[in-house]
Each structure stands twice: as C-alpha cells, then as structure tokens.
Amino acid sequence: MSSPDSPLTKDQLQTLRRMLEGERSRILKALQDPPSRVPSDDERTEFEETAQRSDERERLLEIAERERALLGEVERAIGKLDDGTYGVSEKSGAPIRYERLVAVPWARADVDE
Secondary structure, eight states: OOOOOOOOOOHHHHOOOOOOHHHHHHHHHHHHOOOOOOOGGGOOOOOOHHHHHHHHHHHHHHHHHHHHHHHHHHHHHHHHHHHTOOOOOOOOOBBBOOHHHOTTTTTOOOOOO
C-alpha cells in the first residue's frame, strides 16, 4: 500500500484513502444527479427569464466541468495510493505533510513548494 520511504503510517494512509473514496463518491453522485430542469428556450416568454435561465445553465455547466477536473485529481491520487507513490511531492520528491493531505488529499505538492 505504501512505499518503504513513506512517512505516512498505515492508519494515515487508510484514513486518506477513505477521504479520497468519499470525495470520489460525492463527485460521481453530483455528476449523475441532473440539476433541476431548466426549461427549453421554446418554453420561455420573457427576455429576462431567458437570460436568467441561460446564465443558470452556464453556471451549472461550469460546476460540472470543475467537478470532472476534481474527479481526475482524486482518481490520480487513488492511483498513487495503489502504486505506492502517494504522499510524495511531484515538484520536489519530498514527502507531503500529513496535515496538508488531510486538508487536500489529492495534493500534488506541499503548501510551501
């Protein structure tokens, strides 16, 4: 599960894995649950309502895009857990502090890098 050089304990790695898997589940659920139905342009009669619905649709698309990007980061971190390279900075190769990983389990580097 971890490389011999990892400063993280088995319990810490298990905690971080649970956090990552929980975040993955949350994101997948959010991406599967369709947002509240936005009426089509044909169903609208007021210009302001059309503009408001368009803005809402754009906002929902932006949120979904961010969630998909975050899912990629979470999946990458889970892969690193699986191959024993989790918790090592991609910038310096130094261990990432546990506190940083608890705050952002998909972190690629420590805060000060």
